[in-house]
Amino acid sequence: MPLPNRQTLLPFLRWLPNTSPRSLGNDLLVGMTGAILALPQSIAYALIAGLPAEYGLYAAIVPVIIACLWGSSWHLICGPTAAISIVLFTSVSPLAQPGSQDFIALVLLLTFVAGLFQWLMGLLRFGALVNFISHSVVLGFTLGAAVVIVLGQLPNLLGISMPSQATALATLLNLGEHLPETDWCSLALALFTLAVSLLIRHLWPRLPALLLGLVAGSLLVLLLPQRLTAGIALVSAFEGQLPPFSPLRLELSTILQLLPAAVACGMLGLVTSLSIARALASKSQQFLDANQEVRAQGLSNLVGAWFSASLSAGSFTRSALNLQAGARSPLAGVFSALLVALFALIGARLIAHIPLPSMAASILLICWGLMDIAGVRALFRVSRSEFLVMSLTLLATLLLELQTAIYAGVLASLFFYLKRTSQPRVKVWREGEEELLRVEGSIFFGACHYLQQLLQRSSGERVIIDAHHVNFIDYAGVEMLHQEARRLLAQNRSLILRRARPPVTEEIQKLEGAERCPVRFED
8 A cells, every 4th residue: 555645644735736926815804704703603602501611712723723734625614513512512511511621521522532433434445434424314313403502592591500511492481481581681781782783794895794793792891880790690701721631531441421412412423514615615616535634624623622622513604604705725714823822822801701692692693693594494395305304313312312313304304214225216107018117216125115016917928128317226126026026927828137237247147057047138
């Protein structure tokens, strides 16, 4: 096996020499815009995950730099995301108190295990396996995750203190019990922040509406009398610093306990990242190496976990902004991460002035962006079975723990796929003494029973299978055709394959040899 060259180990060497002072300046401006968008989002996602606010900034630094330099996409920007954050919270909160040191340690360990899973997927060139999570599963999960996040943030929005719950239904029931405890000043502040953000988004869509909404909410709390704001909670203060080194507790029992959630998070992160990368590549006419991108995602989480970064994945809003703003290379993402690091170092005190109700209002806006209603309508029009998969995933997301919901969605998607492939499209017609069956699909173990029933119901003296559209046949398919051919021969009838492709013909003749094969062939 040839040794990997420098560009394989350090893929950024393929494009880095082509940078110029002009492209560097352009990428710096794009990176600055991306950092402004990343700041409120990263803090919000940390709170969704049950982590202190600073951990959102940490997740937008080291993993982003690694994913940009080692990835294949020019425009994909990674970092904490809403869906990943809520899965982290529901996976780890039953094991430790959210926000505690034990909770943080478990989140970082889960991130490391998920990153290792992703990196091995890329190393073994299994990147295509993420295609087994269909778009309908991702759509249903994203819708459900948005609802779960909204329910989880309503206590902050209403100024209520209540314990976290494992499922959306339990959260909703618990919230109903605590509604009389609503702090009306917190609710009014959240509505004010929401109104400011929506107004800015409507009048000046190019401005960072989330960031300005948070600034407006923070200023209002500073200006109002203390007696009105006494019950309004603020984001916890932290010491400004770069992402600190975090030694991981690599205990086998804990790793095994986190493994199902880590695999689910890893798969969800890969599907999200590759979907965004492919969409961007189609617009920018860029070649995308899926396996390299998978390896880069895994490496970013493997290394990021040691630097206090929770699990990261592709961010659609930041990646789309990167493309639309005219990024020339992945350095735009690197500059964005470095600017976030600068803010984490010198701007930490500003975060402690952000009210939790204002942050909850911003998270509600983020969740609204996750709800792809147009995609749901299109899915309903195009495929009812895929719409059912989406609905089942959505229901599982609301009733079950989120990592379980991902697996339920994948199983539902695979069930309908196997059901569809087990009944390939077959057109049957008669021409005199001949009965013709045109098969459009593979003849494999799952479809054998269905095809055998059609052959046994045939009545022509010559039963002809038009196999021009059959690309694959397995041993079970070969054995079934031999069995049916012998049955027809015993009735002085014949089974003929017409226009079969050479690989299919060879597989059928292997069982008993070309001379003794009971199936006849015609061009």
